[in-house]
Amino acid sequence: MTLAKTRVLIVDDHEHAREAIDVILSMDECFEVIGVVTNGQEAVDFMEKWLPDLILMDIQMPVMDGLEATSRIKLMFPYVKIVMITVSDDMLHLLEALKRGAQGYLLKNLEPSTWLEYLHSIIKEEAPLSRDVAYQILKELNVTERRQTEDRLTTRELDILYGVAAGWTNKEIASQYDISE
Numbered sequence: 468m469t470l471a472k473t474r475v476l477i478v479d480d481h482e483h484a485r486e487a488i489d490v491i492l493s494m495d496e497c498f499e500v501i502g503v504v505t506n507g508q509e510a511v512d513f514m515e516k517w518l519p520d521l522i523l524m525d526i527q528m529p530v531m532d533g534l535e536a537t538s539r540i541k542l543m544f545p546y547v548k549i550v551m552i553t554v555s556d557d558m559l560h561l562l563e564a565l566k567r568g569a570q571g572y573l574l575k576n577l578e579p580s581t582w583l584e585y586l587h588s589i590i591k592e593e594a595p596l597s598r599d600v601a602y603q604i605l606k607e608l609n610v611t612e613r614r615q616t617e618d619r620l621t622t623r624e625l626d627i628l629y630g631v632a633a634g635w636t637n638k639e640i641a642s643q644y645d646i647s648e
C-alpha cells in the first residue's frame with residue numbers, strides 16, 4: 468500500500484530559495500512539489516486551479532506579501548496547511564502569521580533534516596512551532612518581562628530580587644546589601 472504524497476506549493480520571490488526548498492523536499496518521498504510561484508497573488512491564483520495540501524509561503528514578497536496571501540487563501544480553503552518561511556525571526560511576523568491562519572513558521576537557515584522533521588509534524592498536526600522558533604519566543608518573553616520588571620523596581624529592589632532568585636537567605640541578603648533583615 469502506497470501512502471498519498473503531501474502535495475506542496477512553494478511561494479517565494481527568490482529563485483535560489485525556491486530551488487533550495489525544492490531540493491529539500493525532493494529528499495523525502497512523502498512530499499511532491501506541484502507548483503512554484505513568486506508572490507502571494509500568484510499563490511491565490513494557483514489555488515483556483517490546484518489544491519495543495521501544504522503551502523510554504525515566504526513573508527516578504529512583491530505584489531502581495533505572504534501574510535495577506537495567507538489570509539485570503541485561508542478564507543477560501545481553510546483546510547490547507549500554510550507554513551511561513553523566512554529569514555527573519557521577528558516575533559511580530561510570527562504572531563501575525565499565526566493570527567492570519569498559518570499553521571507554522573520555519574526559518575530558512577535551518578538544516579534540511581530539521582525542515583523535513585518539522586513539516587512531517589505539521590502534516591500530522593503535532594507541532595505548530597519549531598524548537599528554534601519556540602526558543603526565540605521564550606527568549607523574547609524573558610527579555611520583555613525583565614525590562615518590565617526593571618522599569619518598576621529600584622536598584623535596591625532588583626539587588627534583593629536577584630539575591631532571592633539565587634537562593635540566598637534573608638540573612639545573607641541583608642548582609643550582602645547592608646540592610647536590616
